[in-house]
Structure formats: structure tokens, C-alpha cells
Amino acid sequence: MANDIITLRDALRHTAGRSAVSVGLTVVLTLSLCLLQFGPDPDAVVRVSFVTKSSLLISTIISGLLTAALSFRSALTMRELALTRAELQRISGTDQLTGLLNRRGFDQAAEAALTKARGGNLPTTVLMCDIDRFKAINDQFGHDFGDKVLISIAEVLRSFAERRQMLVARHGGEEFAVLMTGVSKERAAQYAEELRQACAAEAVLREGASTNVTISIGLAESHAGMDLAKVMRLADQALYAAKHRGRNRVVRADVLADSIAA
Structure with missing residues (x-):
């Protein structure tokens, strides 16, 4: 959670964790798509042009998925920050005893x-x-x-x-x-x-x-x-x-x- 990031060490740990997840997802998605494209036989003969096109397609799909995931995560964080800022502004302008404006x-x-x-x-x-x-x-x-x-x-x-x-x-x-x-x-x-x-x-x-x-x-x-x-x-x-x-x-x-x- 973004609220848990307080110190520089927290930020580094958060970044390392997200990077590990990203690399792991990349490996999993790459292997999965390769198996779908080339089949499970390691000795199968495949044309170079097919490999090139497939590699480009796989890279594009993985890049798009990861970009979408990161964008969604960033949007959630921005929304959370906006709500927090709005709540802090409301609290700063409200009398806590009566609930009226201060x-x-x-x-x-x-x-x-x-x-x-x-x-x-x-x-x-x-x-x-x-x-x-x-x-x-x-x-x-x-x-x-x-x-x-x-x-x-x-x-x-x-x-x-x-x-x-x-x-x-x-x-x-x-x-x-x-x-x-x-x-x-x-x-x-x-x-x-x-x-x-x-x-x-x-x-x-x-x-x-x-x-x-x-x-x-x-x-x-x-x-x-x-x-x-x-x-x-x-x-x-x-x-x-x-x-x-x-x-x-x-x-x-x-x-x-x-x-x-x-």
C-alpha cells in the first residue's frame, strides 16, 4: 500500500518487490506464449521469420499488459492520494466538536x-x-x-x-x-x-x-x-x-x- 511507504528504505523495498513481480510475470508470460506459439517439443523445427514475428508479438503483448497494469496501479495510487488530500482539506476546515466550518x-x-x-x-x-x-x-x-x-x-x-x-x-x-x-x-x-x-x-x-x-x-x-x-x-x-x-x-x-x- 502507498500509505506504508514512509522512509527511503520502504520505497526501495517497495520498488524491489514490484520489480521482482514484473520480472516474474514477464518470464511466466513469455514461456506461456512461447509454448502456445511453438508447442512443447524442444526439437521442433521452426522458421526464423516465424520466430522473429512471434518474438515481436510476444514482446508487444507483454509490454502492453505490464504497462496497463502499472498504469492501473498508478491511477489507484493517484485516486487514493486525491481522496486523502480532500479529506485532509475537509478536516482542516471543520470544527471537530460541532462539525461546523471552523x-x-x-x-x-x-x-x-x-x-x-x-x-x-x-x-x-x-x-x-x-x-x-x-x-x-x-x-x-x-x-x-x-x-x-x-x-x-x-x-x-x-x-x-x-x-x-x-x-x-x-x-x-x-x-x-x-x-x-x-x-x-x-x-x-x-x-x-x-x-x-x-x-x-x-x-x-x-x-x-x-x-x-x-x-x-x-x-x-x-x-x-x-x-x-x-x-x-x-x-x-x-x-x-x-x-x-x-x-x-x-x-x-x-x-x-x-x-x-x-
């Missing part, structure tokens, strides 16, 4: 979505969501329960995003990010409020009892020429304002900017 996976997918939205002149909105008082939850109930909270909120976000074809990720710690395209500013704010309510209604079980957890959300819309980092920063500022104003609420970056200006 920050790296989200940034890559969001950049592509933002570029596509710009090409179609579609609005793009980012939500930054943070679980309220998560540190206190960990301190009071332990990290295992904290993980349950993360998984539970992630499932609400996943279900919500899948129904509306949105990108969703665990952006880090207890923070989640959502990106939506082709949705008006008003509709995006409505979605954010629905998401906040859905998370608040989700009960997380703890020792036979259930606990409700809330989230705060900051919302920012990407304007012409605004890159992903900028809109994420605006959404993060709006999230901070939502936390500062009492948590369990949605704050829009544009409304926040208006209130600051006033």
Missing part, C-alpha cells in the same frame, strides 16, 4: 461567496453570534456541559442556515459566524432575530434538568468594495454593543453607527 473553512467559503455576490450585485450580510455568559456556564457546570451547550447552539445554527442556504461556522471559542447573500438588510435583521429566539428556546439537558442559553448577535452588511475582514470587524463591533446593552439581543452595525454619530 474559522479557516469559513473564511475560504465566505471569500468565495462574497466575490460571487459582488459579481451578481447581491447584498451580503454577516452575523457574529456569541453565547451569553459562557465562561460562567463553564465555571458553574464544567467544561463537559459547556461542550453540550456549544453543540446544541451549533445544531440550531446549522438547521437554521441549511434551510436558508447560509454559511455558518464556529468562528472561535463560543463565537459563531453566519454569512447570507441575496437577502435585504431588513430581511437579514429579521432572520437574526428569529435565530436569537430559536437559540433562546433551545433547552440543554443537565443532570435530568434543562437549561436555556441565550446568544447575542451583531449584524453588518457588506457595501461596495468592502472586503470580508472589514464587514466581519463591523459585525464584531455590533456584537460587542449587543453584549454591552444587556445581551440576548441583535444590534445592527448601521444603526449602531447612526446612534454613535448622533
